[in-house]
Amino acid sequence: xxxxxxxxxxxxxxxxxxxxxxxxxxxxxxxxxxxxxxxxxxxxxxxxxxxxxxxxxxxxxxxxxxxxxxxxxxxxxxxxxxxxxxxxxxxxxxxxxxxxxxxxxxxxxxxxxxxxxxxxxxxxxxxxxxxxxxxxxxxxxxxxxxxxxxxxxxxxxxxx
Numbered sequence: 001x002x003x004x005x006x007x008x009x010x011x012x013x014x015x016x017x018x019x020x021x022x023x024x025x026x027x028x029x030x031x032x033x034x035x036x037x038x039x040x041x042x043x044x045x046x047x048x049x050x051x052x053x054x055x056x057x058x059x060x061x062x063x064x065x066x067x068x069x070x071x072x073x074x075x076x077x078x079x080x081x082x083x084x085x086x087x088x089x090x091x092x093x094x095x096x097x098x099x100x101x102x103x104x105x106x107x108x109x110x111x112x113x114x115x116x117x118x119x120x121x122x123x124x125x126x127x128x129x130x131x132x133x134x135x136x137x138x139x140x141x142x143x144x145x146x147x148x149x150x151x152x153x154x155x156x157x158x159x160x
Contacts (some may be wrong), residue, residue, distance in 0.1 A: 007149050008050040011073050012141040025050055025094035026135065028058045033096050033137075036060035036073065045073035045097035045109065049081050057081050061097075073097070074115035078122060089126045093119070098136040106136040110150060119147040 012018055016028050033046030037087040040063050048058040059077030063070035071079075073093055081090065097109035111119065111134065124129050129146040144150055 005152050007152070008145060008147060009088070010143040011131045012143070014139040015135075015141065018141065021050065022094070022133065022141075023090060024048075025056065025097065025133065026139075026141070028056055028145050029094045029096040029135075031064075032060045032073065033060035037062045037070075038100070039063060040065070040067075042100040043097065044100050045095065047073040047077040047096075048094045049077050049086060049090055050092040050094075052091055055088075058088055061101070072112060072115050075118050078118055082122070089128055090122055090130050092131040092133065094122065094133040094135070096135050096137065101136045104138050106138055108135045108140050108142045110134045110142070111147075116147055117155070120151055120156060124156055144159075 014024050018026060019081065028048035029046040031042045032048060038044050038061055045061040046058060048056055050056050059073055059080060061073045062076060076083060095109065095111060099105040103141040119130065123146060131141045131143060131145060132147055133141055135141040148154060
């Protein structure tokens with residue numbers, strides 16, 4: 001039996017189509033991207049997280065010459081938030097990434113597989129979906145209502 005997977009998402013041509021809080025997250029992620037430490041890949045990623053209490057925190061990717069000792073922007077931000085605000089739910093996460101030398105042709109950059117798995121863990125832990133937005137510097141934005149939309153055959157604690 002063949003079944004097709006359908007992924008629900010929203011597409012925004014540019015950030016002007018976003019709500020005020022979404023634009024704020026986009027700008028905070030862009031700003032965080034500028035401080036990424038990516039001397040090897042020259043691929044800069046910034047991330048902004050909105051907590052249930054309304055606070056916004058951001059982070060960026062951090063590379064290391066001893067591969068794979070670095071960490072992606074999403075996990076850097078998520079882990080810091082979890083360590084400092086373990087009881088706060090994450091409502092939204094916004095990721096902006098792409099090559100240091102920006103081109104208008106760069107598409108929206110989705111989270112890597114390891115970040116998708118980490119996001120799934122946070123959704124599971126808080127028993128609530130996290131709105132996930134991803135973009136490049138050209139301001140095209142894709143939004144999914146849950147990481148499960150990007151990870152339909154996910155592995156979680158129910159398999160253990």
